[in-house]
Amino acid sequence: MFNTISAPVTTYASADIKQDPFTTRFGSTHRLPRGMRDEAAGMAWPLFIATYAPAADIRISHMEATRGRGGQQHYTAEMIRTSKTEQPVTSTHDITAMGPTSAASHLLADAGRHVEILAFHQTELYEATITFVKVAHQNNENRTAWAMGFGATNEASIAAALASGAQRIYG
Numbered sequence: 001m002f003n004t005i006s007a008p009v010t011t012y013a014s015a016d017i018k019q020d021p022f023t024t025r026f027g028s029t030h031r032l033p034r035g036m037r038d039e040a041a042g043m044a045w046p047l048f049i050a051t052y053a054p055a056a057d058i059r060i061s062h063m064e065a066t067r068g069r070g071g072q073q074h075y076t077a078e079m080i081r082t083s084k085t086e087q088p089v090t091s092t093h094d095i096t097a098m099g100p101t102s103a104a105s106h107l108l109a110d111a112g113r114h115v116e117i118l119a120f121h122q123t124e125l126y127e128a129t130i131t132f133v134k135v136a137h138q139n140n141e142n143r144t145a146w147a148m149g150f151g152a153t154n155e156a157s158i159a160a161a162l163a164s165g166a167q168r169i170y171g
Contacts, residue, residue, distance in 0.1 A: 021048040026125060033121045033132050036146040052148045053160070056167040057082045058111050060104055060159035061090075072096050075103040077159075079111065100155040104162045113166035114138035119146075122154065129157035135165035145169055 019041040022032045032040060040048055062078040074096050081089045093110070097103035105115065119134035129151050137143035145168035149160025 021045055030123065030125060033119060033134075033146075035119065035134060036132055036148075039146060052146055052168075053150070053164050054167045055082075056163035058108065058113055058166065059163040060107055063100060063103065063155045063159055065100070065103075065155065068096060072098060073100075073103070075100070077103065077107055079107060081111075100158045101162075104155075104159045108162055108166050109138075113163075113170055115162065115166050115169060117162075118144065122157065128152060129154050131157040131161035133161045133165050135162070135169060137169050143169055 020032050020037050021040055021043045022030055022037075025045050031037060036052070040052065043051070058079065058081050060077050061080050064076050065073040068074045074094065077093050077095065079091050079093060081091075093107055095103050095106055097106060101117070101120070105117065108115065114137070115135040116138055117133055118136050119132075121132040123130050123132075131149045131151070131154075132146065133149075134144060134146050145165055147161050147165035147168055149157050149162070149164055151157030151160050
């Protein structure tokens with residue numbers, strides 16, 4: 001007769017998936033990026049959204065692309081600036097860039113919200129796209145923040161995530 005001792009083996013690469021607010025809300029096939037998952041472990045969904053997808057006071061509400069030469073795209077974007085004391089101001093901007101991430105980051109930089117992208121993750125969820133970014137202040141890389149953006153398209157999701165990231169960095 002053999003004596004066998006078995007013990008459960010538990011290995012976690014980062015925060016327990018059960019504590020991932022995204023997994024809790026949308027199921028085990030949808031997880032946050034590792035660094036964000038560690039930071040947000042155990043958060044309730046309303047707190048998670050308020051923290052990582054804050055309403056940005058400078059946001060890109062619409063971005064449309066037409067194909068250009070040499071792989072470039074010409075974007076027409078609508079930007080909205082909101083304030084606690086004034087009515088929202090909407091403006092239209094044109095920019096040529098290699099893709100929607102470049103276009104959105106340049107539009108935000110032109111509005112005074114320079115951010116460097118340190119990490120980028122994108123996933124499909126039902127009929128939407130979700131983008132997760134870790135951004136840093138252009139001149140002070142000690143100021144970093146994870147952010148998230150939902151959108152009906154990849155472009156809208158990227159624009160929302162970068163605007164949320166800029167809001168977290170600049171406040």
